[in-house]
Amino acid sequence: MFYPKTPFLGNPLLEGEILKVNSAALAPLLEWLCLTPKVTTYRVNTLRITIDGFRKKLEEKLSARYGQGCPKVYGLPNLPEVLCIEPLALHYTDAFADPTRKEIIVDTTCGAAVLRGAHIYAPGVLAMESHTQLHELVSVYADLSGKCKRGSITRYDNPEKVYLGSGKVLMQRYQLYNNSDEPASGVAVEMQSNVSGVPSLGDLSSEEAVLQNLPSIVCVRVLDPQPGEHVLDMCAAPGNKTGHIAELMGDQGFVVALDNSASRVRNMLQKLTQYKSISAHVYDSTKALAPAAIEGSTGPPFPRESFDRILLDAPCSGLGNRPQLSCGIKQAKVLKSYPNIQRRLFEQAVQLLRSGGILVYSTCTVTEEECECLVAWALSKFSDLRLVDASPRWGGPGLVLPNLDASKSRLLQRFGPSEQCVDTVGFFIAKFRKDKIIQI
Structure with a gap:
């Protein structure tokens, strides 16, 4: 699906300064980021x-x-x-709006989720026309301009709204905009069809299965955790990868999940109660290394070489998420801050990893600075780290840099607009092994 305005255009940071790909590759990449993955x-x-x-x-x-x-x-x-x-x-797709129906306007984050098959939750509804009835079929639009006033009662007339599909109203105006201390929650509009062709099923996640992007699943398979091992998930929330780690270990071993947000850890713990091997902590992973040995402690900070495997799914710009319906200037201004935090986390991870252990670094972005440049920096800084093949392989190779040759880039896994990649979100995976120090 193509949109009338590519949100990246006119933003020099996103058009080249940060992505740093040649002009021939840039246009297809930006267009690809605005499309909806089909699977x-x-x-x-x-x-x-x-x-x-x-x-x-x-x-x-x-x-x-x-x-x-x-x-x-x-x-x-x-x-x-x-x-x-x-x-x-x-x-089965719904390519054109019915002009006789009333309209619902949602924000771009909600709009992107709708195109991936989600229903519409109350916080995402910006506007609903007056006299919209319960169970009425409505046309759903996303506000690309960000100018729609929340709670509007008249039809939103703006050339930068884009049609998403049709839905059935489950919450009325007085429920959405009640001005109470408790904001409205729950499904406000149940999508009946959309323009992307992705089935509108909502999220069927439960203890039995989790709706998850394919590269995130591949990422944990690349880590390859084994039963009985000590594994650290450094930036664990919302916990989907943490649960996958425990499952691949048969829930036998010691899995530590860290996140610096108390609310995110609370939400994560609610999803992970079924796993006896997982221990979750509110903690800043940039300080996860203990300054001195700690006897008998099972929580952070940890002594050096405490873990057999470490997953560093680092905080990033998130520019691999698809479809991208908008990209604000504020986001562009903070892009350059991510490599700094990623390097600080990586330094902690290397010291916490045992000799012979595995470290997987991943991001859900496509910027060179947060992906291949981080790998090149790591290999130059840590002489005991060796890049190994990030398999199983469902993405393409990484980019070749002056300080990261083709033999190394082929060991990386980058998900993007390539015939070698499945149609999914943008993502990056690098796998390292820490060499054992041979005493002479």
Whole structure:
């Protein structure tokens, strides 16, 4: 799906200064970021349900919604815990708005989620026309300009609104804009169809399976945690990768999940109660290394070489998320701050990793500074780190830099607009091994 205005255009940081790709590659990349990935992926918790058991549940849900024309559910080689839902046939998509229907306006974050198959939650609704009735079918638009006033009652007339699809109203105006201390929550509009072709099922996540982007699943497979190991997830919230780590370990071992936000850790713990191997802590991972040995402690900070494997899914600019319906100037101004925090976290990770251990660095962005440049910096700074193949491989190779040759870039995994990549979000994965020090 193409949008009338690419949100990156006119922003020099996003057009080249930060992305740092040649002009021939830049335009396809920016266009790709504005498109919706077509495939929906679930990661099945095989400790709770079989793959066939959850496949049956998905197929029943799709059949009830779309009948005999429901999309196919299929698996992927080398990722046995993954089930994918193919996009809908064209006649199920909703390409044009019905002018007789009332309109709902949502923000761009909500709009992007709708195009990925989500329903509309109350906080995302910017405007609803007056006299909109419960269970009424409405046309849903995203406000690309950011100028729609929250709570508006008249039809929003702006050339930068884009049609997303149709939905059924589950919450009325007085519920959405009640001016009480408790903001409205829950599903406000249940999407019936959208323009992207992604099935509008909402999020079917449960203890049995999690709706998750494919590269995030691949990332933990690259880490390859084993039963009985000590594993650290340095920036763990919202906890999907943490749960996947525990599942691959058969919930046998010691998994530490750190995040510096108390609210995010509380939300994460609610999802991870089923795992006995996970210990979650509110902690700043840039200070995770203990200045001296600590006897008998199971929480942060930790002594040197405490972990067999470490996942550093670092805070990043998030420019791999698709579709990107808007990109504010404020975001552009902070892009250059991310490599600094990523390097500080990486320095901690190297010291916390045991000799012979594995460190996986990942981001959900496409900027060179936060991806390949970080790898080149790490290899030059830490002589005991060696880059190894980030497999299983579902993305393409990394970019070649003056200080990162093709032999090394081929070991990286970058998800982007390439025939070598599945149609998913932008993502980056690098895998390192810490060499054992040989005493002479």
